Amino acid sequence: MEPSILSIPNHVAIIVDGNGRWAKERGLSRSLGHKAGSENLEEIARYAISKGVKVLSLYVFSTENFKRSKEEVDYLMDLFVNKFKSIGSKFNKENIKVVFSGRRENLSIDVLNTIDSITEKTKNNTKGIINFCLNYGGHFEIIDAVKKVSEDYKNGVVDLNNLDEECFSKYLYQDLPPIDLLIRTSGEYRISNFMLWQMSYAEFYFTKTYFPDFKESAFDEAILEYNRRNRRFGGIKDETKNN
DSSP states (O other), X not given: OOOSSOOOOSEXXXXXXXXHHHHHTTTOOHHHHHHHHHHHHHHHHHHHHHHTOSEEEEEEEEGGGGGSOHHHHHHHHHHHHHHHHHHHHHHHHTTEEEEEESOOTTOXXXXXXXXXXXXXXXXXXXXXXXXEEEEEOHHHHHHHHHHHHHHHXXXXXXXXXXXXXXXXXXXXXXXXXXXXXXXXXTTOOOOXXXXXXXXXXXXXXXXXXXXXXXXXHHHHXXXXXXXXXXXXXXXXXXXXXXX
């Protein structure tokens, strides 16, 4: 029996995957697959916020993705610049805040200037948050957070005896709520070093659909599946769910 009233997860994370395979099955170049994925990215982001999701984290480029061919990486970086400029302008008009998670090193000045401009332009928006994870790795995020804590400890800003989970979370790339629902497209069953700290109690949803084909109806099915779950936190049922 389906729930009569859907519970919308506060923070949804999507591992954007399958653009290249989507293109290959159609006899197209990987670049066209990435282009198709970027176009769907905007639509899914807007749709998720319209459904009531407060934070949407999108894994668009990992630190390991720099191992791909220079041609593909260069194409992706140019695509990010152009798409982020377009998305930033549209989302700003729609009162959506855009933030970025990941390391700045290895990113070109054009990419850095673009993400800095969008972050500044949308920083006061309140309808929802889109978190683009670019040049991101979960291990690196935790390591970088520990380095920040260490620096603040040296400067007398933080007392390690009082350091708890809530305090540590503020040292991550973004101070965001825990992930409620993780979605991975393309049929892979792993989390690929994505938001490890934030995902400790997330529900996982894997679909064989390639990301360019992950449309609104596919997102709705993920939300339905989330509502079929009995979430437990240390053995305590989440009583806020309408099961």
